[in-house]
Amino acid sequence: MVAITIKDVAALAGVSVATASRVLSGSPATSPEARASVVTAAAQLDYRPNAQARALRRTHTESIGLLVSDVRNPFFADLAHTVEQAALAAGYVTLLGNANERKEQQDRYLETLISRRVDGIVVAPLGDGSGSIRSLIKRRIPTVFVDRTVDGLDVPSVTTDSETGIRQAVAHLAAVGHTRIGYISGPQATSTGRDRFAAFTRAVADLGLSQDPELVYFGDFQAASGSLGVHALLELRRPPTALLAADSPMAVGAIAILHKRGLRIGRDIALIAFDDIEWFALLDPALSVISHSVEDMGRIAVKMLLEVIGGGSPESVVLPSELLIRESSSAPAPGAPISPEFV
Amino acid sequence: MVAITIKDVAALAGVSVATASRVLSGSPATSPEARASVVTAAAQLDYRPNAQARALRRTHTESIGLLVSDVRNPFFADLAHTVEQAALAAGYVTLLGNANERKEQQDRYLETLISRRVDGIVVAPLGDGSGSIRSLIKRRIPTVFVDRTVDGLDVPSVTTDSETGIRQAVAHLAAVGHTRIGYISGPQATSTGRDRFAAFTRAVADLGLSQDPELVYFGDFQAASGSLGVHALLELRRPPTALLAADSPMAVGAIAILHKRGLRIGRDIALIAFDDIEWFALLDPALSVISHSVEDMGRIAVKMLLEVIGGGSPESVVLPSELLIRESSSAPAPGAPISPEFV
DNA sequence: CGTTTCCATGGAAACGATTCCACGACCACA
DNA sequence: TGTGGTCGTGGAATCGTTTCCATGGAAACG
Missing domain, CATH: 3.40.50.2300 (Response regulator)
Known part of the structure; x- marks a missing residue:
C-alpha cells in the first residue's frame, strides 16, 4: 500500500499543493505551464486522489x-x-x-x-x-x-401496483375452473408482502372463491419457504388446485417440490408466479407470471x-403489473381435488 | 442532511473531543462518568461517526x-x-x-x-x-x-479446474454416441474463456471426435450470445448433435432459441452447461451441468x-469441477445429424 | 508614469476524526 | 513530607484534500 498524495505531485511539478489541487480539479485559474507540469507529474506518479479526504472537504461524494x-x-x-x-x-x-x-x-x-x-x-x-x-x-x-x-x-x-396483476391472475384461474387457490405469501413485514396478500384476499372474495384461511401460507420471499409452502398446502385435507406465489424465488422453491412430488405443473396443479424472470418462459410448461418492469x-x-x-x-x-398467461395455469385436473396417490 | 460531529457530542457531554473519541472507540482509559455522559449524548444526538474522517486518520477502512x-x-x-x-x-x-x-x-x-x-x-x-x-x-x-x-x-x-469437468462432459457425450459437439465458448479475453476452450479442444482431440473449427462459436458469456451461438451452429451444413455452453447465461440463451426452433433438448439435441444454477434441475428435461462450488x-x-x-x-x-449427468445429455436422435426440417 | 484591475500563486485554515503528549490529581511508598 | 507511578483528561498535531485570503507581478487605464 504505497500512498501517493497531492503533496508528492506538487513537489515533482514544482508548484504548491494549492496549485496542484486547482489543476487537478479543473479550476480555470491556472497557467498553461502549471497545468502541463502538474498533469505530467500526476501521470508519472500514477496519482489517485484520496476520496475520503476530498469528501471531507467537499460536501458530496458522487x-x-x-x-x-x-x-x-x-x-x-x-x-x-x-x-x-x-x-x-x-x-x-x-x-x-x-x-x-x-x-x-x-x-x-x-x-x-x-x-x-x-x-x-x-x-x-x-x-x-x-x-x-x-x-x-x-x-x-x-x-x-x-x-x-x-x-x-x-x-x-x-x-x-400489484392489485391489477393479482386480480387478473385470480380471475384467470377462476375462469378456467379453479375454486380453491393456494397463496404462498411474502412476509407481512414488507409492504409488498402485505399489499399482494390483501389483493389476493380481495380478489378471491370478489370472485366468490374459497376464502379458507388454510389456503394461505406465509413465507419469507426466499426459495426455501416456497418449498415449505407447497408442502403445507398439499397436506391439507382439501388441497388447492392452483397456486399463486408472491415472488420468483418462492416460485422456484415451489416448482422444485412439485417436481419431487411428481405433480405435473399445468396438469395436476396450476401455478402462477409474481415477477417475470427470463427463464420462467423456458420451463416446460412455460410459467404464467404477473409481470412488471x-x-x-x-x-x-x-x-x-x-x-x-x-x-x-x-x-x-x-x-x-399485468398477467402473462403461458402454459402453467390451465384448468384443474378432471379428478380434482388432487387425489391422495399423487401426494 | 444535518451533520452531527463528535464536537457536538463532546459539547453535550461536557467533555473534550479527545475524551469523546476515546469513549466512542472503546479506549480503556476513560472514567465511568465520562463514558456514561458521552454514550447518552451520542445516543441522544443519534451520532454516526464520519467514516471518511476516521479512515483519513486510521489506515484501514474495514x-x-x-x-x-x-x-x-x-x-x-x-x-x-x-x-x-x-x-x-x-x-x-x-x-x-x-x-x-x-x-x-x-x-x-x-x-x-x-x-x-x-x-x-x-x-x-x-x-x-x-x-x-x-x-x-x-x-x-x-x-x-x-x-x-x-x-x-x-x-x-x-x-x-475446468479441465476435469469439461473432459468428463465431452467423454460422456462421446460415450452416448455424439461425435460432433458444438461448443459455445466464452470470450478469449478472460482466462476462463480460454481455459475452458482449451480443455474442450484437448478433450475432443483425445477422444477422436470431430475437431471441425466451425463447431466452435465465440460468445461473450452473456445470454444473447448463447442464442446467436445456437443460430450459427444450427445453420452449419453438418450441425452438431450436442452442445456445450461455457457458462449459464449463454446456456439460457441457447435453451430459449432451441425452444423457439422447436428442438427438444435431450432428444433432438443434447445440451450441457458449465455452472450449476438452482433451477437448471427444474427444467424438463433437467439440465446436465458441470458443477463447481x-x-x-x-x-x-x-x-x-x-x-x-x-x-x-x-x-x-x-x-x-465435476459433471452432473441429468437428462439433457442423452444419445443423439436416431436420424442424426439433425434433418433440415427441424431447423 | 502612477494607479487600478486582473490573475496565477502559495500559505494557511478547514473538514471530522484519532492519537501523541503533557498536565494535574491522586494514591502509595519510603 | 517528598518522590514516583498511575490514570483520566484536554490541547494540539495529524491524515489529504479543497478553498479562502493575501500577495505580487503584469497588464490596462487615465
Whole structure:
C-alpha cells in the first residue's frame, strides 16, 4: 500500500499543493505551464486522489447507495444492474448492499452507507420505520424507496401496483375452473408482502372463491419457504388446485417440490408466479407470471433520487403489473381435488 | 442532511473531543462518568461517526471491494452473496461493483474502490493486465482474483479446474454416441474463456471426435450470445448433435432459441452447461451441468484476502469441477445429424 | 508614469476524526 | 513530607484534500 498524495505531485511539478489541487480539479485559474507540469507529474506518479479526504472537504461524494433485500433474487439482481447503469450515466457510482431479507443486515448496511456519506440512498426497505430507516429520514438523507415502502414514512417511492396483476391472475384461474387457490405469501413485514396478500384476499372474495384461511401460507420471499409452502398446502385435507406465489424465488422453491412430488405443473396443479424472470418462459410448461418492469423501476428510482438530492420532492410513482398467461395455469385436473396417490 | 460531529457530542457531554473519541472507540482509559455522559449524548444526538474522517486518520477502512463481471449472472450473484456473508462475519463490509463484462466499467469501479481506500479487493478480472488492474498491483493494494486470473500477474487466486469437468462432459457425450459437439465458448479475453476452450479442444482431440473449427462459436458469456451461438451452429451444413455452453447465461440463451426452433433438448439435441444454477434441475428435461462450488470459492477468496491484508501471501487455490449427468445429455436422435426440417 | 484591475500563486485554515503528549490529581511508598 | 507511578483528561498535531485570503507581478487605464 504505497500512498501517493497531492503533496508528492506538487513537489515533482514544482508548484504548491494549492496549485496542484486547482489543476487537478479543473479550476480555470491556472497557467498553461502549471497545468502541463502538474498533469505530467500526476501521470508519472500514477496519482489517485484520496476520496475520503476530498469528501471531507467537499460536501458530496458522487456516490449513491443501493440496498436490496436479496441479491440472489433475480428481480433484485436486475434492479441492481439497471440502477447502477442509470447512476453511472449521471456520473454517480453505486455502492450495493445486500440485506439478505434480514433487518439487522439492513441496519448494518444503512449505518455503513450513512457513515460513508453517500449522497443518497435507494432502498427496498424491510420492516417498519424503526432502526436505521428512521435515522435516514431524521438526518434528511436523500432517500427513495423502491419496490417496497414503509407505512407512515413520507418518502418518495417507486412501486408496483400489484392489485391489477393479482386480480387478473385470480380471475384467470377462476375462469378456467379453479375454486380453491393456494397463496404462498411474502412476509407481512414488507409492504409488498402485505399489499399482494390483501389483493389476493380481495380478489378471491370478489370472485366468490374459497376464502379458507388454510389456503394461505406465509413465507419469507426466499426459495426455501416456497418449498415449505407447497408442502403445507398439499397436506391439507382439501388441497388447492392452483397456486399463486408472491415472488420468483418462492416460485422456484415451489416448482422444485412439485417436481419431487411428481405433480405435473399445468396438469395436476396450476401455478402462477409474481415477477417475470427470463427463464420462467423456458420451463416446460412455460410459467404464467404477473409481470412488471424492473427496468422502469430502476431508471425512475435513480431519476427521483437525483431530484431529491437536487432539493426537489418528486411525486411517488406506481408502475403497472399485468398477467402473462403461458402454459402453467390451465384448468384443474378432471379428478380434482388432487387425489391422495399423487401426494 | 444535518451533520452531527463528535464536537457536538463532546459539547453535550461536557467533555473534550479527545475524551469523546476515546469513549466512542472503546479506549480503556476513560472514567465511568465520562463514558456514561458521552454514550447518552451520542445516543441522544443519534451520532454516526464520519467514516471518511476516521479512515483519513486510521489506515484501514474495514471494508473490501468486490468486483464481479456481471451481477445478473446467477453464479456471480451467488458469489456476491457468499463473499459478503464471509466478509461480514470477519467484520468487513463489502462494496460491490459490477463490470458488466466491460473493461471500461471495470476500470471505473477499480478507480472508485482505490480512491475509497478499501482495505482489499476481490475481483473477477477482465482483459489483460492493463488499465486499472496494473495500478492495483503497482500500489500493492491487497488483491485476490476469483474465478478468473490474468496472465503474467502474480496475484493469489481461487479458480476452478475446468479441465476435469469439461473432459468428463465431452467423454460422456462421446460415450452416448455424439461425435460432433458444438461448443459455445466464452470470450478469449478472460482466462476462463480460454481455459475452458482449451480443455474442450484437448478433450475432443483425445477422444477422436470431430475437431471441425466451425463447431466452435465465440460468445461473450452473456445470454444473447448463447442464442446467436445456437443460430450459427444450427445453420452449419453438418450441425452438431450436442452442445456445450461455457457458462449459464449463454446456456439460457441457447435453451430459449432451441425452444423457439422447436428442438427438444435431450432428444433432438443434447445440451450441457458449465455452472450449476438452482433451477437448471427444474427444467424438463433437467439440465446436465458441470458443477463447481460457488460457496467454497467465495469463502476461500475472503479468507485469502484477509491473509493478504494481514501481510501474508497465500497460495492460490484451484477448486474441482465435476459433471452432473441429468437428462439433457442423452444419445443423439436416431436420424442424426439433425434433418433440415427441424431447423 | 502612477494607479487600478486582473490573475496565477502559495500559505494557511478547514473538514471530522484519532492519537501523541503533557498536565494535574491522586494514591502509595519510603 | 517528598518522590514516583498511575490514570483520566484536554490541547494540539495529524491524515489529504479543497478553498479562502493575501500577495505580487503584469497588464490596462487615465
